[in-house]
Amino acid sequence: xxxxxxxxxxxxxxxxxxxxxxxxxxxxxxxxxxxxxxxxxxxxxxxxxxxxxxxxxxxxxxxxxxxxxxxxxxxxxxxxxxxxxxxxxxxxxxxxxxxxxxxxxxxxxxxxxxxxxxxxxxxxxxxxxxxxxxxxxxxxxxxxxxxxxxxxxxxxxxxxxxxxxxxxxxxxxxxxxxxxxxxxxxxxxxxxxxxxxxxxxxxxxxxxxxxxxxxxxxxxxxxxxxxxxxxxxxxxxxxxxxxxxxxxxxxxxxxxxxxxxxxxxxxxxxxxxxxxxxxxxxxxxxxxxxxxxxxxxxxxxxxxxxxxxxxxxxxxxxxxxxxxxxxxxxxxxxxxxxxxxxxxxxxxxxxxxxxxxxxxxxxxxxxxxxxxxxxxxxxxxxxxxxxxxxxxxxxxxxxxxxxxxxxxxxxxxxxxxxxxxxxxxxxxxxxxxxxxxxxxxxxxxxxxxxxxxxxxxxxxxxxxxxxxxxxxxxxxxxxxxxxxxxxxxxxxxxxxxxxxxxxxxxxxxxxxxxxxxxxxxxxxxxxxxxxxxxxxxxxxxxxxxxxxxxxxxxxxxxxxxxxxxxxxxxxxxx
Numbered sequence: 001x002x003x004x005x006x007x008x009x010x011x012x013x014x015x016x017x018x019x020x021x022x023x024x025x026x027x028x029x030x031x032x033x034x035x036x037x038x039x040x041x042x043x044x045x046x047x048x049x050x051x052x053x054x055x056x057x058x059x060x061x062x063x064x065x066x067x068x069x070x071x072x073x074x075x076x077x078x079x080x081x082x083x084x085x086x087x088x089x090x091x092x093x094x095x096x097x098x099x100x101x102x103x104x105x106x107x108x109x110x111x112x113x114x115x116x117x118x119x120x121x122x123x124x125x126x127x128x129x130x131x132x133x134x135x136x137x138x139x140x141x142x143x144x145x146x147x148x149x150x151x152x153x154x155x156x157x158x159x160x161x162x163x164x165x166x167x168x169x170x171x172x173x174x175x176x177x178x179x180x181x182x183x184x185x186x187x188x189x190x191x192x193x194x195x196x197x198x199x200x201x202x203x204x205x206x207x208x209x210x211x212x213x214x215x216x217x218x219x220x221x222x223x224x225x226x227x228x229x230x231x232x233x234x235x236x237x238x239x240x241x242x243x244x245x246x247x248x249x250x251x252x253x254x255x256x257x258x259x260x261x262x263x264x265x266x267x268x269x270x271x272x273x274x275x276x277x278x279x280x281x282x283x284x285x286x287x288x289x290x291x292x293x294x295x296x297x298x299x300x301x302x303x304x305x306x307x308x309x310x311x312x313x314x315x316x317x318x319x320x321x322x323x324x325x326x327x328x329x330x331x332x333x334x335x336x337x338x339x340x341x342x343x344x345x346x347x348x349x350x351x352x353x354x355x356x357x358x359x360x361x362x363x364x365x366x367x368x369x370x371x372x373x374x375x376x377x378x379x380x381x382x383x384x385x386x387x388x389x390x391x392x393x394x395x396x397x398x399x400x401x402x403x404x405x406x407x408x409x410x411x412x413x414x415x416x417x418x419x420x421x422x423x424x425x426x427x428x429x430x431x432x433x434x435x436x437x438x439x440x441x442x443x444x445x446x447x448x449x450x451x452x453x454x455x456x457x458x459x460x461x462x463x464x465x466x467x468x469x470x471x472x473x474x475x476x477x478x479x480x481x482x483x484x485x486x487x488x489x490x491x492x493x494x495x496x497x498x499x500x501x502x503x504x505x506x507x508x509x510x511x512x513x514x515x516x517x518x519x520x521x522x523x524x525x526x527x528x529x530x531x532x533x534x535x536x537x538x539x540x541x542x543x544x545x546x547x548x549x550x551x552x553x554x555x556x557x558x559x560x561x562x563x564x565x566x567x568x569x570x571x572x573x574x
Contacts, residue, residue: 321388
């Protein structure tokens with residue numbers, strides 16, 4: 001059975017630009033029961049199997065990726081062009097000397113290469129974690145076990161590993177169950193799930209993009225973005241009276257000293273006494289008004305000195321998402337922030353992630369959320385002022401693409417917003433004190449990137465340094481775990497909120513441990529061939545070195561003549 005060739009995806013109604021194409025192949029053998037055709041899907045630039053496992057090796061399309069260039073990137077390129085045109089004669093002389101040095105180095109390089117052993121250029125890097133049939137079988141077993149143990153309605157998993165060459169990703173999906181209990185429909189890689197707090201990393205991606213394009217800085221105080229008349233409180237040292245302002249970086253690392261929920265979140269329900277979910281009605285005005293209220297038991301915000309203790313905060317990330325959305329696409333305070341539009345501009349459009357959006361359940365692809373007891377949960381619908389903390393939905397197709405981008409599987413021609421996503425995995429702060437509620441704090445030993453928790457290899461015995469983020473809504477759960485050094489990652493999504501006593505080790509971490517454990521042992525470094533072996537080939541060492549040195553000498557002389565001639569030509573035109 002033939003899998004489809006490279007398929008160019010159709011443009012969606014949102015006119016997204018698809019940055020990647022893909023081609024799918026059966027995971028192992030063509031006579032395997034899992035080796036079914038992966039149907040093309042128009043909404044995203046991937047083709048994935050409807051059930052069980054399908055592997056997609058991405059093929060980059062640099063021209064399409066490069067087509068999405070922001071105004072900031074264009075202006076940066078223009079400044080660089082101007083700088084090049086304004087080079088002084090001294091700068092040109094420096095380039096001439098550099099070329100001379102390079103030519104001299106070429107002689108040495110050729111001389112060295114004459115006696116060095118030849119290495120194959122197409123060999124894959126060492127320590128590549130390959131999705132072998134055996135590893136796939138182990139992962140399928142863990143997926144099936146987790147699905148049955150927790151009595152899940154539906155489950156969808158995306159696993160990212162390197163292709164054989166090491167430069168492109170392979171995305172393998174595992175699915176189980178149904179999006180709605182009692183339905184004959186099966187979960188597939190296009191089934192959407194509520195991401196919950198995994199949205200926070202998307203907000204961090206947006207922050208990384210705006211930092212990379214010099215729109216904002218991690219050290220910018222929140223006060224800088226507050227509406228007129230709003231005063232963002234600062235922390236005051238009780239002994240010295242010195243004050244510390246909350247910054248964007250504090251919001252992105254849960255070190256702003258803000259509670260999980262803003263103290264006035266209930267205002268989003270208005271006068272409705274039966275309101276379960278205030279998030280859709282919680283406006284920008286309410287978000288900023290929250291600073292006028294005490295944090296807890298009359299104590300003003302922030303609870304701690306910003307930049308120190310770790311206190312998880314939906315409030316902080318919701319505020320960050322609204323601030324950043326207004327930097328890119330400002331709207332009046334009475335309207336919901338343009339969070340979706342900001343993500344589209346920054347990286348979603350460039351990656352073709354058209355299934356990642358603020359919660360919308362009109363087309364029937366969103367899995368029905370369920371409480372721990374199996375009853376229907378309310379839809380999260382976090383679509384207003386704190387959407388940056390947990391408002392997105394997505395599917396395994398998009399999440400695989402998203403994980404791959406964080407692991408660096410992007411071409412050098414990709415837009416800044418796509419390239420900056422990997423920056424969120426860089427350590428920003430060391431967390432030594434973690435607080436669940438203000439009077440319950442304890443020692444901690446992890447780091448924070450932007451949105452990501454960064455853990456040591458020994459944590460949960462993963463075996464490699466790893467990053468983690470999870471999400472939880474009233475009826476859905478998600479987890480993402482990455483091992484950046486191995487360029488592998490896992491995302492899991494299921495439409496049930498587990499009870500506090502039914503948590504256990506997240507499936508994403510279990511699968512990541514399998515990936516890390518499967519890495520091959522490093523091969524010994526190649527050694528130079530002895531001169532005796534060269535002599536046996538009929539080419540003594542001296543006979544290899546001399547022609548190489550002569551050729552390099554001619555190259556150096558030619559470079560100097562060209563540089564001088566060009567320099568003379570430029571001077572003569574003045």
